[in-house]
Every structure is written in C-alpha cells, then in structure tokens.
Amino acid sequence: MSGAYIRGMGLSCALGTDVETCITAMQQMQIRPVHVQLDGFDEPMRIPYYRIPDGGDLFDDSRFTRLLVPVVRAAIVQAGLSAVELRRLPLFTGSSCFSIGSSEVQYAKALAEGSGAALPMPLCGYQDIGEIIRRTLGCAGDTYAYNTACTASANALLGALRMLEMGWYRHALVVGVELANLTTLTGFSGLQLVADTIQPFDANRKGMVFGEGIGAVVLSTHPGDVGGLRVVGGTNNCDTHSVTTANPQGDSVAAVLSSTLEQIKLQAGQIRGIKAHATATPTGDTAEAAGMHQVFDSLPPVSALKPFIGHTMGACSINELVLFGGALQKGFLPASTAVETPDPILGVSPLTAPVAAPDGYYLLNHFGFGGNNTVLAVEKFTP
Amino acid sequence: MIQVISASHYLQTVPDDTGLPTLDSTLKQLCREPFRRIDRFIQLALLGSARCAASQSLRADCGIYLGSGLGPIGNNAVIQKRLIHDHEIPKPFNFINTLGSAAGYYVAKNLDLQGQNLFISRRGASLQAVLSMAMADLTLGVVSQALVGVVEEVTLPLAEHRRRQGLAAGMLMAEGSDWLLLQTAGEGGRQLHLQRFAAFVELQTVLKSAWCDGDTVCCARSMEQPMADTLQQDYGSSTLPASQRGFHDSLETVSLAEFVVEGRQKNLFLADGDTERGWSLFHLGA
Numbered sequence: 001m002s003g004a005y006i007r008g009m010g011l012s013c014a015l016g017t018d019v020e021t022c023i024t025a026m027q028q029m030q031i032r033p034v035h036v037q038l039d040g041f042d043e044p045m046r047i048p049y050y051r052i053p054d055g056g057d058l059f060d061d062s063r064f065t066r067l068l069v070p071v072v073r074a075a076i077v078q079a080g081l082s083a084v085e086l087r088r089l090p091l092f093t094g095s096s097c098f099s100i101g102s103s104e105v106q107y108a109k110a111l112a113e114g115s116g117a118a119l120p121m122p123l124c125g126y127q128d129i130g131e132i133i134r135r136t137l138g139c140a141g142d143t144y145a146y147n148t149a150c151t152a153s154a155n156a157l158l159g160a161l162r163m164l165e166m167g168w169y170r171h172a173l174v175v176g177v178e179l180a181n182l183t184t185l186t187g188f189s190g191l192q193l194v195a196d197t198i199q200p201f202d203a204n205r206k207g208m209v210f211g212e213g214i215g216a217v218v219l220s221t222h223p224g225d226v227g228g229l230r231v232v233g234g235t236n237n238c239d240t241h242s243v244t245t246a247n248p249q250g251d252s253v254a255a256v257l258s259s260t261l262e263q264i265k266l267q268a269g270q271i272r273g274i275k276a277h278a279t280a281t282p283t284g285d286t287a288e289a290a291g292m293h294q295v296f297d298s299l300p301p302v303s304a305l306k307p308f309i310g311h312t313m314g315a316c317s318i319n320e321l322v323l324f325g326g327a328l329q330k331g332f333l334p335a336s337t338a339v340e341t342p343d344p345i346l347g348v349s350p351l352t353a354p355v356a357a358p359d360g361y362y363l364l365n366h367f368g369f370g371g372n373n374t375v376l377a378v379e380k381f382t383p
Numbered sequence: 384m385i386q387v388i389s390a391s392h393y394l395q396t397v398p399d400d401t402g403l404p405t406l407d408s409t410l411k412q413l414c415r416e417p418f419r420r421i422d423r424f425i426q427l428a429l430l431g432s433a434r435c436a437a438s439q440s441l442r443a444d445c446g447i448y449l450g451s452g453l454g455p456i457g458n459n460a461v462i463q464k465r466l467i468h469d470h471e472i473p474k475p476f477n478f479i480n481t482l483g484s485a486a487g488y489y490v491a492k493n494l495d496l497q498g499q500n501l502f503i504s505r506r507g508a509s510l511q512a513v514l515s516m517a518m519a520d521l522t523l524g525v526v527s528q529a530l531v532g533v534v535e536e537v538t539l540p541l542a543e544h545r546r547r548q549g550l551a552a553g554m555l556m557a558e559g560s561d562w563l564l565l566q567t568a569g570e571g572g573r574q575l576h577l578q579r580f581a582a583f584v585e586l587q588t589v590l591k592s593a594w595c596d597g598d599t600v601c602c603a604r605s606m607e608q609p610m611a612d613t614l615q616q617d618y619g620s621s622t623l624p625a626s627q628r629g630f631h632d633s634l635e636t637v638s639l640a641e642f643v644v645e646g647r648q649k650n651l652f653l654a655d656g657d658t659e660r661g662w663s664l665f666h667l668g669a
Contacts, residue, residue: 041471096482111467111468124548125453127504140659141660144503145505146501146502148483166522183463183478187462187472188478191478235499236501238447238499240492240495243489252497255497369484372484
C-alpha cells in the first residue's frame with residue numbers, strides 16, 4: 001500500500017464557497033436547497049436544486065471561471081507548491097457537464113441575436129476546465145479529462161494516484177466540476193429521477209436532488225505541512241446489468257468494494273467508516289445496500305453527504321471527498337437529519353448525529369450511469 | 384513487459400453531406416445482440432472494439448480504456464439544438480448517450496467484460512492520455528489486459544463540424560475507431576514501451592540510439608512546434624498525411640493501429656509533449 005497524500009483542498013458548493021465554511025455548515029446540519037424555475041418548455045419546470053450561494057445568475061456564462069479559479073487556487077496555495085511545480089502540475093478533471101452550460105449560453109445568445117450562423121455545441125471537447133486553469137493559474141502540465149458520469153472525478157483521482165505511483169509526477173491536481181446547465185436539469189427530469197428532498201436509505205426515499213459544486217485536491221507523493229489524509233487506493237468496475245440502474249442484487253457493488261479491500265490488503269472489519277454514494281433513488285440505494293451487506297458482516301458507520309450539497313454528478317466524488325476528508329481532519333464523521341425512517345429492507349442507517357472519527361481507513365463509494373462503479377480508500381492518520 | 388497482441392483500424396472519410404455510411408450490417412455481424420437506441424459514437428466504439436477482440440481470449444480483469452477528443456459530439460449537438468432552439472427536453476436515451484461512459488458500457492456488454500471501464504480525453508492527444516493510463520494500470524498490476532480505443536465521429540453538416548473545431552472550410556474529414564489489445568505476461572505480440580523525460584534532449588538521445596534507417600518511423604504530431612520540426616528534420620514525421628486520409632482529432636491512433644493491423648515490421652515511435660508537460664515517447668517494437 002503506497003498511496004498519495006492530500007496536500008491541499010478547495011471546495012465551493014451549496015454549503016459555502018470555501019472548505020472551512022462548508023465543513024462548519026455541515027457540522028451545523030445546514031441543508032438549504034432552492035428551486036429553479038425553467039420556462040419556455042411545454043410545461044414550466046420547477047426543480048429543487050442545491051446551488052452555490054454566489055448570488056449570481058445561475059446560468060451566467062461567467063460563473064464557470066469565476067467559481068472555478070478560487071477553488072483551485074485554494075487547493076494549490078494550501079499545498080505550498082513552488083513556481084516550477086505549479087507550472088508542471090498535471091491536471092486530472094472529472095465532470096459530467098464540462099463546459100456544456102457555457103455552450104448552451106453561447107448558442108442561445110447567437111440565436112437571440114438572429115445570427116443565421118448560430119452553432120449548437122460551439123464549445124466542443126473536454127478541455128475548457130484545463131484551459132481556464134492554465135490561463136489563470138499557470139498550471140501547464142499534462143491534462144486528463146474523465147467523463148464517466150457520476151464516477152468521473154473518482155476515476156480522475158485514481159488516475160492521478162496511479163501516475164504518482166508510477167513516478168511520472170510528484171504532484172497532481174484533481175478537479176471535479178458540476179455547474180448548473182439545462183441539459184442535465186432537463187435530462188434527468190425526463191428520466192423522472194428527481195425528488196423534492198434527498199432521504200438516502202430512507203423508507204420514504206423518492207429520488208435525488210441535484211446540486212452544483214466544484215472541488216479540488218492536490219495529491220502529492222510527500223505529505224508536506226498539511227498532512228492527516230492519504231489516498232491509499234481504489235478500484236473501478238463496470239456493471240452491465242443496465243445502462244441506468246445497478247443490479248439490485250448488489251453484486252457489482254460488492255465486487256468493487258472487495259477488490260478495493262484486496263488491493264489495500266485490509267479486511268472489511270478494519271474499515272472505520274463509509275461515505276456512501278447514497279443517491280436516495282429506490283434502485284440505487286437498494287443496490288448499494290445489498291453490495292455493502294455482501295462484504296461487511298456488520299456495517300461500519302455510514303455517512304451520506306448528498307442531503308447537504310445535492311448530487312453534484314461527475315464532481316460528486318471530489319466534492320464529497322473534500323467534505324468527508326475535512327470532517328475526518330476535524331475528528332468527526334458527518335451526519336445529517338435527512339433520514340427519518342431507515343428502510344428496514346435495506347438495513348442501512350446513515351448517521352444522524354456526528355460520531356468521532358479515529359485514525360484508520362475509510363471507504364468512499366461512487367456509482368454512475370453506464371454501470372460505472374468506483375470505490376476510493378482513504379487513510380486518516382495523525383501527522 | 385507490455386505487448387500489443389491485437390489491433391483494429393477503421394478510418395472512413397466523409398467527403399460530403401449526403402450521409403454517413405451505415406454501420407448496421409457490420410454491427411449485426413460483430414455484436415452479440417442488437418443494441419437499440421445507440422448513437423453513432425457508440426456504434427463506432429462497438430465496431431472497433433469487437434474487431435480488435437475477435438478471436439482473442441479476453442481475461443476477466445480486462446479493462447476498457449476509451450479515448451476521444453470530441454466524444455459523442457453529434458448527439459450532444461442534437462440535444463442542444465432541440466433544447467435551446469426547439470425548447471424540447473432531451474429524450475431519455477439521447478440524454479444518457481451524451482455521457483462518455485455510455486459507449487464503454489455497450490463495449491463491455493458486447494464483450495462480456497465487467498472490469499475497469501474509463502473514458503479519458505485530451506484534445507489532439509487523447510491516444511497519449513488513454514494509453515498512458517492503460518500502461519500505468521498494466522505496469523501496476525491493476526489489470527493484466529487492456530482494450531484501448533480511440534473513437535472520433537463526424538457530424539453533419541460538415542461545415543458546422545469544421546467550424547466547431549476551428550478547421551478550414553473544405554478540409555477533408557474522417558471518422559475513426561482504432562483499438563489495441565494490450566497485455567502483460569503473454570505469448571507473442573509486439574512490445575510497447577513508454578518512456579517519460581523531463582527534457583527534450585533526453586528524448587532525442589533515446590530516439591537517436593534506437594534509430595535504424597529504413598526500419599524506423601517517427602510520428603510527432605501533437606507536440607511543441609520547434610521540437611516537432613526538429614524531429615521531422617532528423618527523422619521524418621507523419622506516416623499519415625491528413626490531407627489525403629481525412630482529418631480527425633486523434634490521428635496518431637490511426638498510425639499505431641494501422642501499423643499493427645498491416646503487420647509493418649518496423650519500429651514506430653510516437654513522440655509527444657512540451658517544455659512544461661515534459662516529454663513522452665511510445666515505442667512499438669518491430
């Protein structure tokens with residue numbers, strides 16, 4: 001087990017626009033989704049949403065840069081990289097939307113101007129996040145853009161970890177981005193997966209609520225001055241049961257949990273806690289619960305973070321890693337009051353009051369469309 | 384040691400807007416079941432991966448590493464036009480197919496694979512990005528076999544497709560699906576190495592020492608221009624003039640896959656990088 005140290009973190013989500021504010025708000029059990037009104041369709045759509053509290057227009061094109069840069073800068077500053085290290089810093093991005101919101105705005109603007117040359121998807125490819133970071137912060141290393149639905153930033157983190165283990169880089173920047181866009185909001189509404197509240201593993205769960213968030217982590221081969229958190233491994237697999245739903249028997253979830261434990265050479269009983277994916281969809285929670293029960297005779301404490309920030313899609317892994325890791329650093333496992341009646345069929349009761357987080361190993365679950373499953377393993381240690 | 388044990392190569396020019404060549408009959412032969420509600424990008428991924436895996440014994444831990452510069456751009460453009468121009472919400476399967484991982488899902492289902500499944504992009508150098516990841520995983524023992532593919536689709540009208548990428552009007556466009564099956568510890572196949580360098584001069588030194596006139600080819604399309612010019616001057620460059628074969632975002636993949644498929648018994652070097660990123664050199668042995 002080698003792994004890489006988390007040297008710096010940044011976060012902007014519904015809880016706040018910096019890590020400290022977000023962790024404090026989470027401790028205070030603050031849950032504050034808003035509603036987004038989408039007009040112009042056959043029927044007006046009113047969608048619950050966890051937005052970043054920046055006060056700006058949700059679909060303003062300039063938000064992309066305005067919100068991304070401070071998050072990445074915070075992670076870089078905390079990591080204490082030299083100017084040379086910053087210039088050569090490789091960037092691993094994970095997102096399900098990338099710049100699609102900006103593309104929508106630019107296309108709509110061209111149409112409104114009456115331009116006959118209005119072009120759908122004027123911004124193509126997956127490089128915009130990297131280009132903004134290069135232009136504003138000077139990070140000009142290799143770029144790897146991951147697009148694997150809701151596991152994207154978890155897979156980006158694993159990619160960074162493995163390339164650090166190969167000795168190709170000494171530091172890596174991993175960024176997850178999910179910002180409001182019409183494609184995601186209307187696309188998921190069309191799939192009828194959206195509920196008014198997120199109640200993971202609850203008997204009354206009805207679906208997910210989306211959110212936006214940007215998270216950044218600097219991984220390094222050496223701990224630096226921050227210390228306390230190390231990514232020790234993780235694995236990914238593909239469940240071909242269905243492109244949209246996991247096998248309710250939980251076999252692929254169990255497989256990815258087991259392969260992660262095997263990789264880091266630990267027994268299930270040595271795990272101190274789990275950050276569940278916990279989307280609160282009827283089928284998603286069923287598969288996750290069944291998979292965890294296949295691997296754990298007795299479940300360790302389970303945290304569910306989406307009641308705080310919504311489901312931030314391809315960015316959820318990094319956003320929730322920062323929240324969960326920040327809580328571990330402060331010595332507690334996060335809890336929420338969103339769960340009122342744990343579903344007895346599932347047998348999973350997420351924490352409703354924080355408990356102490358001892359040094360040791362923790363797992364973070366992530367599952368996405370396309371059958372993509374990724375589990376990360378993190379060690380909390382006393383520097 | 385990493386070996387290339389199989390490859391497939393598909394490159395199709397699209398000279399005008401009369402339509403894309405149908406892939407239905409080819410896919411009917413290649414796929415275990417008919418997949419409905421899939422888009423062109425997924426069709427191309429299925430075609431290339433199935434051809435590459437044909438007659439091969441895939442291991443249980445075989446990972447799928449799909450790269451693309453533009454991804455499923457056709458489906459994305461259709462959805463955006465319907466959403467913004469026509470005010471229609473996306474149809475469920477159109478929406479699901481916008482995700483890069485959708486193609487990997489269908490490839491896995493068709494080949495009965497349940498292992499690692501990734502989609503990685505780097506404009507103009509998605510091959511280098513996805514191949515680096517696969518080679519790292521093979522070296523670290525995360526997987527013992529890796530199916531690595533790069534897919535680029537063409538969308539119609541061609542004028543919009545070119546504009547979207549900032550290409551000159553009239554440039555000949557192509558779609559492609561090129562795949563390699565890599566593995567560790569097996570019989571046969573051609574060796575594939577990846578070396579990384581902090582300085583360009585180190586790359587030059589290795590290339591010079593390995594160079595055999597007439598038996599070696601060097602490609603250096605996606606690198607810092609002065610260095611690319613240096614390599615071009617010393618070793619010649621592309622094996623695949625874009626003007627004749629059509630352009631897409633990931634032409635280096637074509638060089639690599641075509642080399643294996645055609646059994647060209649030469650060393651192939653793919654050089655990539657710049658001063659900030661450092662330099663990488665993929666070497667396919669003769």
